[in-house]
Amino acid sequence: MADTEIKLPFGDGQLRFAVPKERLLGVILPYQGGDDHGDERVLLQDALAYPIGTPPLREIAQVGQQVAIVISDMTRPCPSDRLLPPILHELAAAGIPDLAVTVVVALGLHRAQTEAELRELVGGAVYDRVRVLNHDPEDVVRLGVTAHGTPVEIFRPLVEADIRICLGNLEFHYFAGFSGGAKSILPGCASRATVTANHGLMTQPGAVTGRLEGNPVREDLEEGAAMLGVDFIVNAIVDDHHHIAAVFAGDVLQAHRKGCELVTERGAVPIEQLADIVLVSAGGYPLDVNMYQAQKALDNAVHAVREGGVIVWVAECREGLGSEIFASWLQEAESADGILERISREFVLGGHKAAAIASVLKKAQVHFVSALSAETLGDVGLISFADLDQAMAAAYEAVGADASVLALPFGDSVLPQEAA
Numbered sequence: 001m002a003d004t005e006i007k008l009p010f011g012d013g014q015l016r017f018a019v020p021k022e023r024l025l026g027v028i029l030p031y032q033g034g035d036d037h038g039d040e041r042v043l044l045q046d047a048l049a050y051p052i053g054t055p056p057l058r059e060i061a062q063v064g065q066q067v068a069i070v071i072s073d074m075t076r077p078c079p080s081d082r083l084l085p086p087i088l089h090e091l092a093a094a095g096i097p098d099l100a101v102t103v104v105v106a107l108g109l110h111r112a113q114t115e116a117e118l119r120e121l122v123g124g125a126v127y128d129r130v131r132v133l134n135h136d137p138e139d140v141v142r143l144g145v146t147a148h149g150t151p152v153e154i155f156r157p158l159v160e161a162d163i164r165i166c167l168g169n170l171e172f173h174y175f176a177g178f179s180g181g182a183k184s185i186l187p188g189c190a191s192r193a194t195v196t197a198n199h200g201l202m203t204q205p206g207a208v209t210g211r212l213e214g215n216p217v218r219e220d221l222e223e224g225a226a227m228l229g230v231d232f233i234v235n236a237i238v239d240d241h242h243h244i245a246a247v248f249a250g251d252v253l254q255a256h257r258k259g260c261e262l263v264t265e266r267g268a269v270p271i272e273q274l275a276d277i278v279l280v281s282a283g284g285y286p287l288d289v290n291m292y293q294a295q296k297a298l299d300n301a302v303h304a305v306r307e308g309g310v311i312v313w314v315a316e317c318r319e320g321l322g323s324e325i326f327a328s329w330l331q332e333a334e335s336a337d338g339i340l341e342r343i344s345r346e347f348v349l350g351g352h353k354a355a356a357i358a359s360v361l362k363k364a365q366v367h368f369v370s371a372l373s374a375e376t377l378g379d380v381g382l383i384s385f386a387d388l389d390q391a392m393a394a395a396y397e398a399v400g401a402d403a404s405v406l407a408l409p410f411g412d413s414v415l416p417q418e419a420a
Helices: 040-049 080-093 115-122 156-160 192-203 216-228 254-267 291-304 324-332 336-345 351-361 388-399
Strands: 003-010 013-020 024-027 067-072 101-106 131-134 140-145 151-155 163-169 232-238 244-250 268-271 275-281 305-314 365-369 383-385 405-408 415-418
Touching: 003 024, 003 275, 003 305, 013 275, 013 388, 040 080, 040 232, 040 244, 067 080, 067 156, 080 101, 080 115, 080 163, 080 232, 101 115, 101 156, 115 131, 140 156, 140 216, 151 156, 151 192, 151 216, 192 216, 192 336, 192 351, 232 254, 244 254, 254 268, 275 291, 275 388, 291 305, 291 351, 291 405, 291 415, 305 388, 324 336, 324 351, 336 351, 351 365, 365 388, 383 388
Parallel strands: 024 405, 067 101, 067 163, 101 131, 163 232, 268 415, 275 305, 275 405, 305 365, 365 383
Antiparallel strands: 003 013, 140 151, 232 244
16 A cells, blocks of 8 residues: 655644545645746736726826825735835826825724834835825724624725725635735724624634635625725735735736736635545744744645644644633633634634634634643643644544545645535
8 A cells, every 4th residue: 555745834844744645635735836927016016007997196186186006014925015015106197296195004903003113114215205004903994884784994094095005915814714905994993883794794604714705804805895986906916925916907807807817716726526634734934923923824725624634733833822812811721612603703813813723613623733831732722742643643532533635735825625
């Protein structure tokens, strides 16, 4: 009986496990289309010259208008420093001076960026040209209430602007379906009450990775952002080296949807059947620097495992859990159900990651191979192992020695989808 050796990134090294070939459903790797995406400047120029669903930005903006440009904070891989200069060029062509432009950093419920971070985010030349400020979740204007009951309270400078432009990166998002689009406004530039209400929808059916239609979180945030209005978006897909691979500009819905199609084309991988055991790695350091960061791989892996199966999740976590709030939610919980009930009552940044893990535990066992102690993980239901062989032995014991196995060595970058 021939075996196939599976190599799983773990910190700076690898963990290895041999799986009988007849039991192995496949090894899913990220997009292999190469890194030759073309000149970033040309991609940007073409996207701005031929936007999707709107006239060019230089035709939308009018002399005398105040313009707000929303960008992501340091926790997102959006290349704002490279997107902003050509956008400012377009605005200048429309007669908009730099004094009429404000760049707003969408924080959601993250901390404010320091002055040095603001300069790094936009680039020194842009920072010296236009006003750059952090979104303030306390300085908001109430615009209404969505059909889901979310109060729509948006940062005042955005409400007072004449033109609103949103920048962002496009990738899968584990409960909004995808990043980008109107998400820069809501929850990006909203009040704490707005963010809490919108993110509280993450426990409802349909709030899953790669889904837009029927996703309550996405539908809610787009309804809320429409109460304000977004005039233009510029969303980029970046590769593993942070190079811009594609740019989508124009209408907040149409351009976003076209971008999501490419994200799906590059990252969604069809599988013939759900596996009894899914072996998944976050991709090694720095993607597995802590559990908070490594969670994305687990969330993708759940789409490949059958009900009652086992996910063997590999992540070194040399810096621990990665968030004090996340740690407290895991360690204070008595069960996965307890976390899910808690997040439905109170959305808390950090707690939402614990809720995402709890959702996975409702479908499958999770054997967690890391440098963390079992005590660190609390009683939520994660089963801790320091050794991959032991974790797999326990998995076979749980689902049978003839179990089918699927491997995701870079689980943060692929979304398995069962063939219809």
